Amino acid sequence: MVVVDDLTTGCRGNLEGANDSHLTFMEMSVSQALRSLGPSEIDEIYHLAAAVGVRLVIDRPIGTIETNVLQTSAVLNFAAEATIPILIASTSEVYGKSTQIPFAEDDDVVYGPPSQSRWAYACSKAIDEHLALAHYQQNDLPVVVVRFFNIVGPRQVGRYGMVLPRFVASALAGAPIEVYGDGRQTRCFCDVRDVVAILPKLLADPTCAGGLFNLGSDQPIEIRALAELVRDALGSRSPIVKVPYDRAYGQGFDDLRHRQPDLTRIRQATGFVAQTGLVQTIRDLAYELDHRSSSSLESTV
Numbered sequence: 001m002v003v004v005d006d007l008t009t010g011c012r013g014n015l016e017g018a019n020d021s022h023l024t025f026m027e028m029s030v031s032q033a034l035r036s037l038g039p040s041e042i043d044e045i046y047h048l049a050a051a052v053g054v055r056l057v058i059d060r061p062i063g064t065i066e067t068n069v070l071q072t073s074a075v076l077n078f079a080a081e082a083t084i085p086i087l088i089a090s091t092s093e094v095y096g097k098s099t100q101i102p103f104a105e106d107d108d109v110v111y112g113p114p115s116q117s118r119w120a121y122a123c124s125k126a127i128d129e130h131l132a133l134a135h136y137q138q139n140d141l142p143v144v145v146v147r148f149f150n151i152v153g154p155r156q157v158g159r160y161g162m163v164l165p166r167f168v169a170s171a172l173a174g175a176p177i178e179v180y181g182d183g184r185q186t187r188c189f190c191d192v193r194d195v196v197a198i199l200p201k202l203l204a205d206p207t208c209a210g211g212l213f214n215l216g217s218d219q220p221i222e223i224r225a226l227a228e229l230v231r232d233a234l235g236s237r238s239p240i241v242k243v244p245y246d247r248a249y250g251q252g253f254d255d256l257r258h259r260q261p262d263l264t265r266i267r268q269a270t271g272f273v274a275q276t277g278l279v280q281t282i283r284d285l286a287y288e289l290d291h292r293s294s295s296s297l298e299s300t301v
């Protein structure tokens, strides 16, 4: 197995525990790696690399757009050369501000204006989807697009804007758990270990080629309830405080009130059922944060 990651937001330690004799790690960008890999050496591709996290997207809009569009374009062209089955990671963000809950794959999407950089992520991922489906249509490339909905789990970090690891790090440190906005917004969280198990199934099934799938949990929780759950699950005494969006992300930040997937399509295709409860995920995330080096813990608070 070849893992390519330029470690812009990733961490080499995340591969701890992987069987090293079966793993080649290339610390470089996707497009650089493709220059030294022959298409005949590769059986299938899981393209997960991207600029991610609300904080990062707002701070670095150029890098977000370029990474998400150019790297995906490069890997799709590479796959098309030798018809290598490829899975492209997309996101629930592509639904934008739609209020039609739950979100189904063929629903219309609603975006804010380009003057708000937070929409760069959604638009760049939507372009990735168009490109992937165009390769299926024009080149018969066996491609599957997966829209992930708030996937969480051990080794995730909070410093780029991911809410659950941010809450867990604060709870462990006894620091205030900061809930942005009124806390009544809802999200559905799904454990990464449930999700990764389903990806090879999607790629192996020829009837899924050219398909677009929501993947995650469809059980919503309010963010203020999530903060309480984290605090209680970890026996923390952290106060829970509300922080206005403007202070967290700057003037005019547009958040989405509710985000919940319609999972009919993925269930029919794979029988997907999320198995891991949220409290288990919180405890495992906390265990990892607690037992990793103090430097990585500090950087997530």
Ligand SMILES: NC(=O)c1ccc[n+]([C@@H]2O[C@H](COP(=O)([O-])OP(=O)(O)OC[C@H]3O[C@@H](n4cnc5c(N)ncnc54)[C@H](O)[C@@H]3O)[C@@H](O)[C@H]2O)c1
Pocket (backbone or CB within 6 Å): 004, 005, 006, 007, 008, 009, 010, 011, 028, 029, 030, 031, 047, 048, 049, 050, 051, 052, 067, 071, 089, 090, 091, 092, 093, 147, 148, 149, 150, 151, 152
């Ligand atoms: N976790 C979620 O809730 C979620 C939700 C929606 C979509 N996604 C998508 O799933 C994928 C994985 O996200 P994640 O949550 O595991 O985030 P992550 O930050 O752990 O993974 C992204 C990885 O891509 C690497 N990377 C960035 N630019 C690169 C480049 N040019 N070349 C090589 N590597 C590069 C980063 O270093 C990082 O390790 C992404 O495509 C993301 O958009 C995730």
